């Protein structure tokens with residue numbers, strides 16, 4: 001979180017967008033009251049990459065992804081999706097995006113199968129295609145047994161999976177997934193990783209935010225480390241981590257490790273009970 005309150009940098013310092021990238025963010029800036037959540041983010045997500053976005057709590061990941069997917073209007077800056085200006089031509093740009101937002105409520109008074117059907121029809125697919133893809137996605141997410149359960153009654157992990165399936169039903173070119181593995185069991189997570197890897201192999205682009213460095217290091221081809229509303233490092237995973245693990249590189253760049261001395265009372269309390 002930046003505590004600057006000044007204006008964004010002048011446009012002259014922002015390089016032109018990469019129109020060949022799957023996503024190209026330039027000079028993104030968002031302030032909530034006195035808080036600057038995103039302070040001039042420039043980022044290119046290469047087409048066909050599996051891109052991880054990592055950063056500490058409150059770094060600005062969700063705010064950046066919300067602006068990059070048309071859910072939150074930036075104060076300043078531009079977003080291009082495969083060369084299309086998202087905020088100037090939202091319908092065209094959004095047609096190629098599949099989004100799993102963090103913390104946005106689904107239409108949870110629908111059953112899982114109804115939600116997927118609804119998502120497919122909203123995306124303009126015909127009924128037969130929607131029916132076929134709904135079955136495929138329920139199977140892939142291991143939700144066939146709960147197809148007729150209301151989404152409001154799903155567990156956190158099941159909700160994540162049905163949200164992910166909804167984001168994929170129109171076979172978008174770019175998938176943007178905020179914390180897709182949070183609360184998902186290890187078998188489902190492995191299945192989802194397989195699906196995403198297959199999708200990237202076939203030319204799709206995936207952007208995921210995650211707190212799990214080891215997962216990002218193993219799963220992603222590219223990574224950006226974001227903190228205080230700024231991009232601190234971005235590139236291939238090998239470039240960003242260098243000789244270190246991604247986790248060590250993250251801690252070096254972001255800092256913030258605390259001594260636990262201030263919690264001495266906690267240890268004395270547990271020793272005496």
Ligand SMILES: Nc1ncnc2c1ncn2[C@@H]1O[C@H](COP(=O)(O)OP(=O)(O)OP(=O)(O)O)[C@@H](O)[C@H]1O
Pocket residue numbers: 001032035036037055056057058059060061062063064
């Ligand atoms: N709607 C809002 N109103 C006010 N402040 C907000 C709002 N959304 C985000 N913020 C603030 O902006 C900053 C960045 O938040 P954001 O959710 O983008 O971080 P994040 O990197 O996704 O964090 P986490 O890893 O904890 O999910 C935080 O300080 C947060 O309090």
